[in-house]
Amino acid sequence: MTADRPGTAGAPVQGAPAGRKRPGPSSGSPLGGQIIKILLLGLFTALGVWAVLPLYLAGVWWGIVLVVAVVALVYWVYLSKRTVPAKYLVPGVLFLMAFQIFPVLYTMSTSLTNMSDGHRGTKEQAIASIEAYSVVRDADSREFTLTVAVNGEPETGELVFLLTDSEGNAYAGTEEGLTDLVGAQVDESGKVTDTLGYTVLSPTQVNARSDELQRFAVPTDDGAGIRSSGLSSAFEGSAVRVYDQTCDCVEDTETGIVYHADDERGAFYDEDDRRLPQGWQVGVGLDNFLRFLFNPTFASSFFGTLVWNIAFAASVTFLVFVVGLAVALTLHVPKMRGKVVYRILVVLPYAMSSLAMYLLWRDMFNADFGLFNRMLGLQVDWLGDVWAARIAVILANVWLGYPYMFLVATGALQAIPRELGQAAQLDGAGPWQAFRHVTLPLLMVAMTPILISTFAFNFNNFNAVWLITRGGPFGSEGTTAGGATDLLITYTYRLAFSEATAQYGYAAALSVMIFLIVSVMSVVSLSRTKALQEVER
Amino acid sequence: MSTPDVAVGPVYRRTAGKRFTLWAGRLGWRHAVMLVVVTFAVFPVLFVVSAAINPVGTLSSSQLWPTGASLSNAQDLFRNTPFGTWYANSLFFAITNATVTVLLSALAAYAFSRMRFKGRRVGLIGLLVIQMFPQFLAIVAIYLMFSNIGELYPAIGFDTRWGLLLVYLGGALSINTWLMKGFFDTVPKELDESAQMDGATHAQVFVRIMLPLVTPVLAIVALLVFINTINEFLLASVFLRDSGSQTLGLGLYQLVDSQRNTNFGMFAVGAIMLSLPTLAVFWFLQRYISEGLTSGAVKG
Structure with a gap:
């Protein structure tokens, strides 16, 4: 690129409309541009209509208002003559708002709730689920033949019960209730073989989701519901647990235990503080934050992880810098045989897919079959021992990261005049002194912003840890506590997506905490870089 | 010398x-x-x-x-896994994301470099600040958001290409826009001023004058986005759960996760295949790389 720059000023301007000379401000775009503009606006309008339809069917009015507002904004920006900068900014900014800024705000609001498995929906949904789940067979229970289907993909779609009764009527039962099923093909046994809108599951697919099936119930009339018994039959019965609005409680008619609603914790509790599993989402204020800051068990997990997180990012940045700079200095001679080959081979790790290379390093560290133990004749449990795992993670990241520093340092070294170092040596400085007091300070001017961004990158380097150790090895408390190599981001990910019970609220609070930590670091580093001065240009 | x-x-x-x-x-x-x-x-x-x-x-x-x-490993990989689908998915995300990101970023960089408007300073600083908040930190919210979106619009829900692509594009305006803006600034203003005197519109100046002169920085940003997307794991793992919709990276992860010892040969073939596109872009763009990197973009 450097070589191109001097040329740009004198480069022939391709396609500049030199022939048409029109004094004064330009009036309108040429025809081709107008047509493209109309086409794009039309496409966007079609997209808006497509977006409104499901919102209308679901009755989400604020969603419709939002879509209409966005479409109107786009029309205004592209049809007005006074909004030239906005024409260029709107496409990117819309994406930025929807998928970066909004999620950040949403994370903050989620962090103030107890949202988790068992606390996902509203109180009404929780009550319906409690009643339907407690259904038992009566003497006059209606029996159904059951076909398990889903709405969407077999592995992930919402479960749907396709039910046929003895008279041959077919129904579809979801968590919301029972509806008539039209156009279903039913075989002699009463099983539904094919239907519009739902995917019928094969026995293996049903088995894979049997846990969910156990908990699934279709609420019907007051206090009744339909549950499965086995994989191919279902029954309607009355609920044992019944909600009573007057006392805001659920009574178990079999045992006589009364569970009172606790609107602060979002669940029904009995006198001994035992709760029903189905709860609802409530705001808990700053409880999530207080928990990992002050609760002894959670706090030790959090601060332990934080200390290692900083140590990891700092040591990777330092080692990558030292190795990269050392290699750059070694190759920084005017004439050296094989320099080009050396450069290519040294940069090789950087050009490989980092995701695949992390997995490769994990397998090289494998205690039983890995390359290191076999070649060196060691018996080290690399990923099972706290410090061995930490060293392994750092080593793999140095391997992946130093070529970048080498490239950057080479560029920076070439910008420093060689004469400076030679002059220092003439004045009696040794090679080390010349490097330490002349070259290095000049080098650091160029390298400091790079070091800061490398640190920030590694601070949240999810792949580096997750793909090698998954945050482990873990202590006696298991995977809900922080592991020895856990970064805050891997810890958050595990709490939300990789545990038996997902703790969204708590994980969101951790995310907000990472935001805060990163903000403090970036305010400090930004105030030291020159990047901000560029704004004024 | x-x-x-x-x-x-x-x-x-x-x-x-x-x-x-x-x-x-x-x-x-x-x-x-x-x-x-x-x-x-x-x-x-x-x-x-x-x-x-x-x-x-x-x-x-x-x-x-x-x-x-x-x-034999390559044959096993092609026969026993949906390798072709995985590879196609990986390339789809990497190429589409790189192309659209370059387009969106270049548009914004042009506005920031050539126009003076209210909110320009705030916008530029905002881009620097947002860079400090990687998108994946909001993963919990993105997941909850798309659980709802998927119910309304199955076409952009989980296990679809478009949903994840939309999320990736949310990160299009980033430090890359800064990188581009810096490069746009080096193109002399007289060029577009004289074109505008001759009656060119701002859109013509952008397409016919700016873009051809800033190709190097477009190439660098495309390269960085391509590489980052092909190596992206976190968002993809949350979005793509169905084996047929996954990327090669996710597929390889599961391959060695379930059978660490026996599948290693297949994994090795896949790892090389996943590295080939990055090696290729490196090879073709090597003369731009070292300077593009010093301008402040990071890859791990």
Whole structure:
């Protein structure tokens, strides 16, 4: 690129409309541009209509208002003559708002709730689920033949019960209730073989989701519901647990235990503080934050992880810098045989897919079959021992990261005049002194912003840890506590997506905490870089 | 510039030993250091290549140096896994995201570089600040958001290409826009001013004058986004759960997660295949890379 720059000023301007000379401000775009503009606006309008339809069917009015507002904004920006900068900014900014800024705000609001498995929906949904789940067979229970289907993909779609009764009527039962099923093909046994809108599951697919099936119930009339018994039959019965609005409680008619609603914790509790599993989402204020800051068990997990997180990012940045700079200095001679080959081979790790290379390093560290133990004749449990795992993670990241520093340092070294170092040596400085007091300070001017961004990158380097150790090895408390190599981001990910019970609220609070930590670091580093001065240009 | 050779003194005749000592002091040690570094740099790559052609195909039988050559691992990979789909998905995300990101970023960079408007300063600082908040930190919210979106619009829900692509594009305006803006600033203003005098619209200036002159920075940003997308794991793992919709990276992860020892040969083939596109873009864009990197973009 450097070589191109001097040329740009004198480069022939391709396609500049030199022939048409029109004094004064330009009036309108040429025809081709107008047509493209109309086409794009039309496409966007079609997209808006497509977006409104499901919102209308679901009755989400604020969603419709939002879509209409966005479409109107786009029309205004592209049809007005006074909004030239906005024409260029709107496409990117819309994406930025929807998928970066909004999620950040949403994370903050989620962090103030107890949202988790068992606390996902509203109180009404929780009550319906409690009643339907407690259904038992009566003497006059209606029996159904059951076909398990889903709405969407077999592995992930919402479960749907396709039910046929003895008279041959077919129904579809979801968590919301029972509806008539039209156009279903039913075989002699009463099983539904094919239907519009739902995917019928094969026995293996049903088995894979049997846990969910156990908990699934279709609420019907007051206090009744339909549950499965086995994989191919279902029954309607009355609920044992019944909600009573007057006392805001659920009574178990079999045992006589009364569970009172606790609107602060979002669940029904009995006198001994035992709760029903189905709860609802409530705001808990700053409880999530207080928990990992002050609760002894959670706090030790959090601060332990934080200390290692900083140590990891700092040591990777330092080692990558030292190795990269050392290699750059070694190759920084005017004439050296094989320099080009050396450069290519040294940069090789950087050009490989980092995701695949992390997995490769994990397998090289494998205690039983890995390359290191076999070649060196060691018996080290690399990923099972706290410090061995930490060293392994750092080593793999140095391997992946130093070529970048080498490239950057080479560029920076070439910008420093060689004469400076030679002059220092003439004045009696040794090679080390010349490097330490002349070259290095000049080098650091160029390298400091790079070091800061490398640190920030590694601070949240999810792949580096997750793909090698998954945050482990873990202590006696298991995977809900922080592991020895856990970064805050891997810890958050595990709490939300990789545990038996997902703790969204708590994980969101951790995310907000990472935001805060990163903000403090970036305010400090930004105030030291020159990047901000560029704004004024 | 002449070589600053310390040995150019009044030496009449050097013995072979003396010449060697001089060479070792000046260049020899450099070769020694580079030999160590190159060994460190190359051995994992050598290992993965050797494992890919290893006929047995297990981790425990893979050696640093190939002991035999066969294509059985590649055949297994093509036959036993939806490799073609995975690869196509990976390339789809990488290419589409890189293209659209470059487009969106260049549009914004043009506005920031050439126009003066209210909110420009805030916008530029905002982009720097947002860079400090990687999108994946909001993963919990993105997940909850798309659980709802998927119910309304199955076409952009989980397990679809478009949903994840939308999320990726949310990160289109980032430090890359800064990188581009810096480069746009180096194009002399007189060029577009004279074109505008001649009656060109702002859109014509952008397409016909700016874009051809800033191709190097477009290439660099495309390269960085391509590489980052192909190596992206976190968002993809949350979004793509169905085996047929996954990327090659996710597929490889599961391949060695379930059967660490026996699937290693297949994994090695996949790892090389996943690296090929990045190696290729590196090769074609190598002359731009070192400067593009010094401008402040980071890859891990």
